[in-house]
Amino acid sequence: LWLYVLRRAIAEARSVLEHELETIRTGGTWKGERIITSKQGPHINVDGSRGDILNFCANNYLGLSSHPQVVEAGIEALQKYGAGLSSVRFICGTQDIHKDLEQKLAQFHEREDCILYASCFDANAGLFEVLLGPDDAVLSDELNHASIIDGIRLCRAKRFRYKHMDLNDLETQLKESQSSRLRLVVTDGVFSMDGDMAPLKGICDLAEQYGAMVFIDECHATGFMGPRGRGTDELLGVMDRVHIVNSTLGKALGGAAGGYTVGPKPLIDLLRQRSRPYLFSNSLPPPVVGCATRAVELLLASNEIAQSVGDKTMRFRNKMTEAGFTISGSDHPICPVMLGDARLASLMADDMLKLGVYVIGFSYPVVPKGKARIRVQISAAHTDQDIDHAVDAFIQTGRKHGVVS
Numbered sequence: 450l451w452l453y454v455l456r457r458a459i460a461e462a463r464s465v466l467e468h469e470l471e472t473i474r475t476g477g478t479w480k481g482e483r484i485i486t487s488k489q490g491p492h493i494n495v496d497g498s499r500g501d502i503l504n505f506c507a508n509n510y511l512g513l514s515s516h517p518q519v520v521e522a523g524i525e526a527l528q529k530y531g532a533g534l535s536s537v538r539f540i541c542g543t544q545d546i547h548k549d550l551e552q553k554l555a556q557f558h559e560r561e562d563c564i565l566y567a568s569c570f571d572a573n574a575g576l577f578e579v580l581l582g583p584d585d586a587v588l589s590d591e592l593n594h595a596s597i598i599d600g601i602r603l604c605r606a607k608r609f610r611y612k613h614m615d616l617n618d619l620e621t622q623l624k625e626s627q628s629s630r631l632r633l634v635v636t637d638g639v640f641s642m643d644g645d646m647a648p649l650k651g652i653c654d655l656a657e658q659y660g661a662m663v664f665i666d667e668c669h670a671t672g673f674m675g676p677r678g679r680g681t682d683e684l685l686g687v688m689d690r691v692h693i694v695n696s697t698l699g700k701a702l703g704g705a706a707g708g709y710t711v712g713p714k715p716l717i718d719l720l721r722q723r724s725r726p727y728l729f730s731n732s733l734p735p736p737v738v739g740c741a742t743r744a745v746e747l748l749l750a751s752n753e754i755a756q757s758v759g760d761k762t763m764r765f766r767n768k769m770t771e772a773g774f775t776i777s778g779s780d781h782p783i784c785p786v787m788l789g790d791a792r793l794a795s796l797m798a799d800d801m802l803k804l805g806v807y808v809i810g811f812s813y814p815v816v817p818k819g820k821a822r823i824r825v826q827i828s829a830a831h832t833d834q835d836i837d838h839a840v841d842a843f844i845q846t847g848r849k850h851g852v853v854s
C-alpha cells in the first residue's frame with residue numbers, strides 16, 4: 450500500500466509542476482536560454498546561429514570578462530591556490546587573496562571595510578537581518594532588485610515601501626517611521642530594467658534631516674559610473690553620505706561571480722559573525738578572486754577604463770533616437786528600446802538575431818504590463834562599427850514591424 454501512496458504522491462507533484470509550467474508558457478512569459486559556445490565578449494558564437502554574433506545583452510560594461518590580464522590572473526590564482534576551499538570562510542576558507550581583495554574593494558569604494566560573498570544576491574540576503582531588528586525600520590524603493598526584496602523579507606524590521614524614486618513619498622514614510630530606533634533607506638543606485646538613476650542627493654538630504662542611514666545596491670554602477678568608476682554615489686557627489694554599499698563582481702568587475710558589502714567596520718565585523726549566506730556557504734573560489742582582484746587593480750591604476758563606455762553609450766543612444774526609437778534611462782549603458790507590446794519585443798529580438806545581433810526582449814512580469822522593451826547593454830569592448838551595425842539592424846527590424854518609418 451505504501452508504494453501505491455508514494456507513486457500517487459509523486460504523480461500528483463508532477464502534475465502540479467506541469468500545470469505550473471503550462472501556465473508560464475500560455476502566459477507568454479517563458480524564458481528560453483540561448484546557448485553560447487564561446488567566451489563572453491562583444492562577439493560570441495551562439496548554438497543554432499551561424500558565425501559571429503554581436504552580443505548586446507551582457508553586463509560586461511567594461512569588457513573585462515575576457516580581458517587577457519583578468520583571465521591570466523584567474524589562471525595564476527588557480528595554479529597557486531587551487532580550485533576551491535572546500536570550506537566556509539570561518540572554518541578554513543580564508544586565504545590571503547580573499548583578505549587582499551576585501552582591502553582593495555574597501556579602498557576602491559573609500560569605505561572602512563569589506564566582506565565578500567558568493568554573490569551580490571547573497572550580500573543582499575545577508576545584510577538586513579543582521580543590521581535591523583524589530584525596533585528598526587527599512588524604507589525601500591518599490592522597484593528595488595528582487596534580492597533586496599528577499600533580504601528585507603528575512604529581517605524583522607518594520608517595512609516601508611516608497612514610490613519609485615519619489616522623494617515626497619520617501620519623506621512621508623520617514624515621518625511615519627519616526628519612532629523606530631534605526632532607519633535605513635534602501636535603493637538601487639541604478640535600476641536595471643530602466644537604466645535610471647536614484648536621486649541620491651535628495652535621498653541623502655532627507656536621510657540626514659530625519660536621522661536615517663542610506664544603503665545603495667551598485668551592481669549596475671560599480672566600475673563605470675562617476676569619473677573614477679566608483680559608482681552612482683561618486684557621480685552624484687555623495688560618497689561620504691551613503692553609509693553602506695552592496696555590489697557585484699559578476700558584472701563590470703570581471704564578470705565571474707561574487708558580491709560584497711562595504712561600509713563601517715563594526716557592521717562588517719558583525720556580518721562576519723552573523724550573516725547567514727556568509728557563515729553557511731563556501732568561500733569564493735581562488736580563480737574568481739584572482740580575476741576580480743585584477744579587475745579592481747586595473748580600475749585603481751587608471752580612470753581611463755572607467756570612462757571607456759560613456760562615448761559608446763552616447764553613440765548608440767543618439768543614433769537610435771535620431772532613427773525614431775524611444776530609449777529610456779539616464780545616459781546609462783543600459784539602453785531600453787521601448788516597444789510596449791510583449792510579442793513585438795520578442796519577435797523583434799528574434800529578427801535581430803537573424804541579422805547577427807543578440808538582444809533580449811523583456812516583458813511582464815519582469816517589467817510592467819504594456820512596457821515591453823528590448824534591453825540593449827553597451828560594453829566598452831564594442832567598437833563603433835559594432836554599435837552602428839546594431840543600430841542598422843534595429844532600423845531594419847523596426848521598419849519591418851512598423852516601429853520606425
Ligand code: PLP
Nearest residue numbers: 568569570594641668697699708
Ligand atoms: N542587485 C542588482 C541590482 C542586480 O542587478 C543583480 C544581478 O542581477 C544582483 C543584485 C545580484 O547580483 P549577483 O549576480 O552578484 O548575485
